[in-house]
Amino acid sequence: DQQVKQNSPSLSVQEGRISILNCDYTNSMFDYFLWYKKYPAEGPTFLISISSIKDKNEDGRFTVFLNKSAKHLSLHIVPSQPGDSAVYFCAARKTGANNLFFGTGTRLTVIP
Amino acid sequence: DTAVSQTPKYLVTQMGNDKSIKCEQNLGHDTMYWYKQDSKKFLKIMFSYNNKELIINETVPNRFSPKSPDKAHLNLHINSLELGDSAVYFCASSPRPGTFNSGANVLTFGAGSRLTVL
Numbered sequence: 126d127q128q129v130k131q132n133s134p135s136l137s138v139q140e141g142r143i144s145i146l147n148c149d150y151t152n153s154m155f156d157y158f159l160w161y162k163k164y165p166a167e168g169p170t171f172l173i174s175i176s177s178i179k180d181k182n183e184d185g186r187f188t189v190f191l192n193k194s195a196k197h198l199s200l201h202i203v204p205s206q207p208g209d210s211a212v213y214f215c216a217a218r219k220t221g222a223n224n225l226f227f228g229t230g231t232r233l234t235v236i237p
Numbered sequence: 238d239t240a241v242s243q244t245p246k247y248l249v250t251q252m253g254n255d256k257s258i259k260c261e262q263n264l265g266h267d268t269m270y271w272y273k274q275d276s277k278k279f280l281k282i283m284f285s286y287n288n289k290e291l292i293i294n295e296t297v298p299n300r301f302s303p304k305s306p307d308k309a310h311l312n313l314h315i316n317s318l319e320l321g322d323s324a325v326y327f328c329a330s331s332p333r334p335g336t337f338n339s340g341a342n343v344l345t346f347g348a349g350s351r352l353t354v355l
Binding site for chain 2: 127159161166167168169170171174214218221222223224225227229230
């Protein structure tokens, strides 16, 4: 049962434009959401997170938006750079749980 | 100096063999994890140890046995390998169980070990 879903396997964006990656979840017990970035032959690395009590968190070019009523979050990258080309995983933590639930990832390609 | 290191990076073996993947972290974290990423790209928790004690054991066949000799090491041994075990296995660590929020408390992954069973 996949509780975290990333329905777009890939996304291509022109350099300098905005990249928007989407994630949907089904479990209302999730209290923390994270985005991880993965380059080929490397492990996922933490990018940005948001608590369920907030609706926005910003860190430089990266902003995560959370819409709890829609059970939806998105990652905005502005402006997109070629070095942002990677697979982005959405992840969520259930209240009191000791692990993360991951989506299947979206491959972002930023075209120079 | 790699924070979470796994060996081997690649492993190709025949069905029925037994193999091990080793993981070490030098972050001083108390908690370590094994995740499996299958062909459909699902990244799913298998096991977690906190200070050498097993705290998460998902529905994983008995052929998979984790071992944590100390809190800096978590190894994964797989007996009687099957075709369906082919996947990328990621080791990870965190300061404490469930602390994944931000900054220094994130879940840190190794580079992965790609297992191919023929």
